[in-house]
Amino acid sequence: MQRALTAGGVAATLAVVPASAQEDDSGALLGWPASPASRAPASSGSDKKSDSKAKSPPSWLDALKVTGFVEAGSTFNFDNPFNKLNWGHLFTDRANQPQFNAGVLTMQRLPDPKARKDFDFGFKIQTMVGSDARYTHFMGELDYAMRDRTQLDILQAFATAHLPWITDNGFDVKIGQFVTLEGAELVDSVFYSHSYIFNFGIPLKQTGVMISSDLASWLFVHASVMSGDSASLGWPGDNNSAASFQAGLRIKAFDDRLTILGTTHIGPEDPMQLDPLGVGWPNIPYECACDPNRTLSYSNDVTLTWKVTDRLTLSTDINYVRDDGWNALSVTGLSEGVLRRLGDIYGFDATLIPRRPRGVNGYGVAQYVSYKIDDVLQLNGRVEFWRDHSNFFVGAYPGYFDYTNIEHGFYTPSAIFQPEGRGTSYLGITAGLTITPEIPKGLPITSCRCGRSCVTTRR
Numbered sequence: 001m002q003r004a005l006t007a008g009g010v011a012a013t014l015a016v017v018p019a020s021a022q023e024d025d026s027g028a029l030l031g032w033p034a035s036p037a038s039r040a041p042a043s044s045g046s047d048k049k050s051d052s053k054a055k056s057p058p059s060w061l062d063a064l065k066v067t068g069f070v071e072a073g074s075t076f077n078f079d080n081p082f083n084k085l086n087w088g089h090l091f092t093d094r095a096n097q098p099q100f101n102a103g104v105l106t107m108q109r110l111p112d113p114k115a116r117k118d119f120d121f122g123f124k125i126q127t128m129v130g131s132d133a134r135y136t137h138f139m140g141e142l143d144y145a146m147r148d149r150t151q152l153d154i155l156q157a158f159a160t161a162h163l164p165w166i167t168d169n170g171f172d173v174k175i176g177q178f179v180t181l182e183g184a185e186l187v188d189s190v191f192y193s194h195s196y197i198f199n200f201g202i203p204l205k206q207t208g209v210m211i212s213s214d215l216a217s218w219l220f221v222h223a224s225v226m227s228g229d230s231a232s233l234g235w236p237g238d239n240n241s242a243a244s245f246q247a248g249l250r251i252k253a254f255d256d257r258l259t260i261l262g263t264t265h266i267g268p269e270d271p272m273q274l275d276p277l278g279v280g281w282p283n284i285p286y287e288c289a290c291d292p293n294r295t296l297s298y299s300n301d302v303t304l305t306w307k308v309t310d311r312l313t314l315s316t317d318i319n320y321v322r323d324d325g326w327n328a329l330s331v332t333g334l335s336e337g338v339l340r341r342l343g344d345i346y347g348f349d350a351t352l353i354p355r356r357p358r359g360v361n362g363y364g365v366a367q368y369v370s371y372k373i374d375d376v377l378q379l380n381g382r383v384e385f386w387r388d389h390s391n392f393f394v395g396a397y398p399g400y401f402d403y404t405n406i407e408h409g410f411y412t413p414s415a416i417f418q419p420e421g422r423g424t425s426y427l428g429i430t431a432g433l434t435i436t437p438e439i440p441k442g443l444p445i446t447s448c449r450c451g452r453s454c455v456t457t458r459r
Contacts, residue, residue: 063112063122068105071130073192074098085396085416088426090135090199090403092192093396100150102130111162116169116214121161124178128153135403136204138177138230140237143404151400155179155205171213177232179205181222181248182263184303184317184368190378191432195366196386200393201319202299203229203265206246207237220250229269229297230407239271239408242293261303269297270325271409288325289355292409295325315368319386320361327358327390327420335421360392364426376437382430391418394426 077086077095086095105127111120128136133153137143142152158176165171179186183202185194208226215221224246231238244267251260272292288295298321305315330339331354343350364386371379388394396416397403405412418424 060109064107064109066105066107068103070103071101072099073101075193083396083398085398087396088196088199088394088428089193090397091132091194094131094149099131102128102132104128104155111160111172115162117164119162119164121159123159125157126155128155134397134400136230137404137407138205138207138232138237139239139404139407140232140235144401147400149400167213167215169214171211174210174212175208177205177207178210180246180263180265181261182246182265182299182301183319184305184315184366190370190380190434191382191430193430195317195382195384196394196426196428197301197317197319197364197366197384200388201321201362201364201386202301203246205230206244207232208243218252221248223247226267228267229265236408240268240292241272242268244269257307259303259305261305263301265299266296268293268295270295270323271407287328288323289328289357290325292325295323295357297321297323311372313368313370315370317366317368319365320363321393322359322361323392324359325357326360326392328355329358330355360390362386362388362393376435378434378436380430380432380434382428384426384428384430386426386428387423388418388426389423391420391422391424394418394424 073092074097075086075089075092075095079095081087081095084095084097086093091101092099106124108124108126109122110124111122112118129150129152131149131151133142133151134149136153136155137151138154141154145152154177156176156178158174158178160172160174162172163170180203183198185191185198189198206224206226206229208224210222210224212220212222226244226246227233227238228240228242228244244265246263246265248261248263250262252258253260270288270290270292300320302318303315305313307313328336330336330350332339334342336350339350339353342348364384366382366384366386369381373379394417395406397406397414398416399405399412399414402412402415406415
């Protein structure tokens with residue numbers, strides 16, 4: 001089956017800080033082209049000297065920044081699906097309808113990355129309203145607050161400290177709720193649409209403790225203990241009673257032109273939601289043929305980024321995800337359908353026969369290319385293959401709370417999945433143009449980004 005989509009989006013970055021203040025680091029992390037303001041010529045040496053004499057030493061609050069961005073767009077599906085859904089999309093799931101994807105407000109004061117020998121501390125609070133929030137909720141936090149496609153979410157809320165101990169550069173401790181470091185894309189990227197890897201192959205957010213350190217100029221390592229993928233704490237924030245772990249490293253080589261980021265996430269992620277009285281949804285342990293608190297899920301991702309020239313950048317994202325539960329088979333070796341038929345004929349309950357999980361797998365690779373024409377225009381391309389080996393990971397969620405209900409383990413008959421027991425391969429080709437026009441001075445808007453892409457998907 002082939003589907004052609006045309007997607008377009010508009011994003012604007014806002015800043016409520018003086019023009020001379022440091023730029024919000026999220027722009028670089030999310031793959032945005034640099035804003036024209038950040039490309040302005042630097043002050044001369046004499047100006048810097050005179051400024052340093054006039055200014056007093058900066059205080060802790062001088063590094064406080066309040067920024068934000070808004071994003072909206074539309075995805076046109078020439079197949080005109082009857083249910084108005086783009087299959088295989090989460091954040092751009094509505095066909096031929098405009099969407100207000102996100103309005104994000106960030107307040108942060110992060111430790112100075114250059115002061116490696118000093119103790120420093122900070123925080124970050126990032127909130128969002130928009131249709132994207134349906135898929136980014138921390139469980140138990142605002143996930144049922146708005147009965148609408150537009151919802152509220154806390155993207156990040158953490159405290160962080162730099163401790164100048166143990167290693168030459170010290171190490172950082174982050175406590176709270178934060179986004180994952182796994183994958184090539186984050187909540188916003190150079191494309192309006194997201195890859196299958198981002199949608200279905202990696203965790204998005206976590207609640208816990210992360211320790212990270214630059215062990216050398218070319219080596220960065222991190223490790224986390226968390227409650228789970230997009231899970232908060234306690235009931236109803238954690239859909240099981242087990243912790244998860246994430247660790248990774250980043251290697252830079254060839255004068256920082258080559259970057260290799262490898263991350264692994266492991267832990268029980270299958271839901272077994274229980275309320276304070278111990279009343280839960282016992283269908284999940286039966287359906288996955290497993291103990292949700294002991295059955296492991298794995299997400300492994302390697303991203304290679306090569307800055308070929310100052311204008312051309314290539315990135316490769318390789319992904320493998322697995323859950324040891326689900327895809328159940330009777331210990332007799334007979335399928336569920338055959339057992340039910342035999343039970344009807346001979347009058348026994350086939351559900352009493354023990355079952356074992358065979359596990360479910362998904363894997364794929366995405367290749368990115370970005371070419372900077374000038375300070376305003378940038379060409380972007382993405383080619384991706386992703387295989388849902390058991391039709392477990394890729395789905396569609398028509399209702400406002402379908403995805404949230406699935407995460408909690410609640411019965412969700414309106415969610416749509418492909419037939420079980422077989423796999424589906426997905427091929428996506430995306431080409432886009434990013435326009436970042438220069439913004440007049442004096443406005444609180446630091447950048448405006450317009451994007452348009454054409455996506456062809458075959459499955």
